[in-house]
Amino acid sequence: MKGESSGLIIGISIGVVIGVLLAIFALICLRYHRKRSQIENSSSRRAATIPIRTNGGDACTILSDSSVGTESPKTSGLSPFPWWIGGPKKANVVSASGILEFSYKDLQKATCNFTNVIGQGAFGPVYKAQMLTGETVAVKVLATDSNQGEKEFQTEVMLLGRLHHRNLVNLVGYCAEKGQHMLIYVYMSKGSLASHLYSEKHEQMSWGLRVQIALDVARGLEYLHDGAVPPVIHRDIKSSNILLDQSMRARVADFGLSREEMVNGHPSNLRGTFGYLDPEYISTRAFTKKSDVYSFGVLLFELVAGRNPQQGLMEYVELAAMDTEEKVGWEEIVDSRLGGKFDVQELNEVAALAYKCVNRAPRKRPSMRDIVQVLSRMIKLRHERKYRRHSLPATPDEFSIEMDPPDHRSPMSQHQRVESVDSTADNTSFEV
Numbered sequence: 001m002k003g004e005s006s007g008l009i010i011g012i013s014i015g016v017v018i019g020v021l022l023a024i025f026a027l028i029c030l031r032y033h034r035k036r037s038q039i040e041n042s043s044s045r046r047a048a049t050i051p052i053r054t055n056g057g058d059a060c061t062i063l064s065d066s067s068v069g070t071e072s073p074k075t076s077g078l079s080p081f082p083w084w085i086g087g088p089k090k091a092n093v094v095s096a097s098g099i100l101e102f103s104y105k106d107l108q109k110a111t112c113n114f115t116n117v118i119g120q121g122a123f124g125p126v127y128k129a130q131m132l133t134g135e136t137v138a139v140k141v142l143a144t145d146s147n148q149g150e151k152e153f154q155t156e157v158m159l160l161g162r163l164h165h166r167n168l169v170n171l172v173g174y175c176a177e178k179g180q181h182m183l184i185y186v187y188m189s190k191g192s193l194a195s196h197l198y199s200e201k202h203e204q205m206s207w208g209l210r211v212q213i214a215l216d217v218a219r220g221l222e223y224l225h226d227g228a229v230p231p232v233i234h235r236d237i238k239s240s241n242i243l244l245d246q247s248m249r250a251r252v253a254d255f256g257l258s259r260e261e262m263v264n265g266h267p268s269n270l271r272g273t274f275g276y277l278d279p280e281y282i283s284t285r286a287f288t289k290k291s292d293v294y295s296f297g298v299l300l301f302e303l304v305a306g307r308n309p310q311q312g313l314m315e316y317v318e319l320a321a322m323d324t325e326e327k328v329g330w331e332e333i334v335d336s337r338l339g340g341k342f343d344v345q346e347l348n349e350v351a352a353l354a355y356k357c358v359n360r361a362p363r364k365r366p367s368m369r370d371i372v373q374v375l376s377r378m379i380k381l382r383h384e385r386k387y388r389r390h391s392l393p394a395t396p397d398e399f400s401i402e403m404d405p406p407d408h409r410s411p412m413s414q415h416q417r418v419e420s421v422d423s424t425a426d427n428t429s430f431e432v
């Protein structure tokens with residue numbers, strides 16, 4: 001009798017254990033299917049809503065529409081962040097916007113316990129992170145004293161995640177753990193335009209490169225103003241927010257972040273950076289696309305003159321403008337470090353364009369689309385001149401034209417560059 005009852009107890013126990021195991025298994029299967037369909041939904045939702053420009057070479061190659069698969073990035077070769085395949089398990093959850101969520105632990109490892117500082121901004125420090133796959137990203141840790149709540153942060157990430165362009169420093173992921181908010185961006189190995197303009201440790205930038213950078217920035221802004229849905233106003237265009245990649249192509253950083261300009265540690269109710277701020281915005285407090293155009297105009301003058309807008313650049317420009325006649329006479333302000341190696345006509349056109357951008361009356365300023373047309377036409381003409389020079393004997397005054405710096409880009413990216421010049425060929429007749 002005793003033996004029978006203990007047999008019964010053992011039988012019931014085994015039954016219960018098997019039952020529990022089966023229930024756990026069923027739960028795991030259910031969760032797996034739910035997660036899979038969630039990822040599929042988010043991917044297809046994203047594919048349908050991301051405003052991706054396909055004209056010319058402007059479509060982003062990192063997170064483009066075609067790179068978004070319907071599988072989890074863990075297993076799919078069509079991951080929105082392809083190099084992450086096979087990375088640590090917890091780190092690649094896809095959020096609703098299609099942006100990857102990284103784990104704090106992995107970022108801690110990748111940044112050598114947050115010691116690889118590459119910069120410090122008003123939001124907080126920026127770290128270089130070496131991922132296990134060998135890829136490098138930049139991790140921006142947002143200040144913990146920020147008032148931004150979890151929900152606002154997720155909303156911001158979702159909004160940022162929609163914006164992709166080859167002239168933007170694209171957001172690739174985020175981390176919201178241990179009370180920290182971090183944004184993970186494409187790593188720009190050559191640092192900021194400001195450091196190239198003002199730091200002794202960099203080589204001087206040629207005139208040709210400066211115009212190319214201006215066009216890259218203009219294209220990034222044109223996308224934000226006219227390509228993104230809804231449109232985005234940058235609000236803080238300045239040389240430290242322009243970052244350069246390995247081949248010195250420029251991308252606009254820090255777009256879409258909500259932040260107030262701090263004065264002595266207190267919010268000033270103004271957003272942007274002194275020296276680049278549209279005077280109209282200062283008086284009306286209304287920031288428009290044309291306020292970005294104003295800041296872009298200041299940036300153009302900065303590229304021409306190699307002077308810091310926070311150290312009297314615009315006063316210097318206003319003085320010089322007294323001796324100019326639209327597209328004539330701007331040589332006076334050119335950066336002496338160019339050693340006279342610049343195309344006089346291009347210089348005058350760029351300066352005249354910049355002067356239109358900083359017009360006190362916003363409606364008289366050109367749009368970013370107009371600006372892209374003027375700059376791309378200038379580069380196209382330069383290419384044509386270069387081509388002609390190769391096929392005809394050079395005339396004496398052509399010797400003063402500065403050649404483009406040698407292009408160290410890959411054959412693929414060189415091809416894209418030619419495409420981007422050609423893509424504007426049909427609509428380059430606009431004159432600002």
Ligand SMILES: Nc1ncnc2c1ncn2[C@@H]1O[C@H](COP(=O)(O)OP(=O)(O)OP(=O)(O)O)[C@@H](O)[C@H]1O
Nearest residue numbers: 118119120121122123126138185186187188192240
């Ligand atoms: N994606 C990136 N790749 C490489 N370096 C970066 C990247 N993002 C930022 N940095 C570096 O970190 C620095 C600080 O960047 P951050 O955007 O936080 O501040 P900032 O633009 O310099 O100033 P502010 O916050 O006042 O706008 C940059 O100047 C740059 O040198």
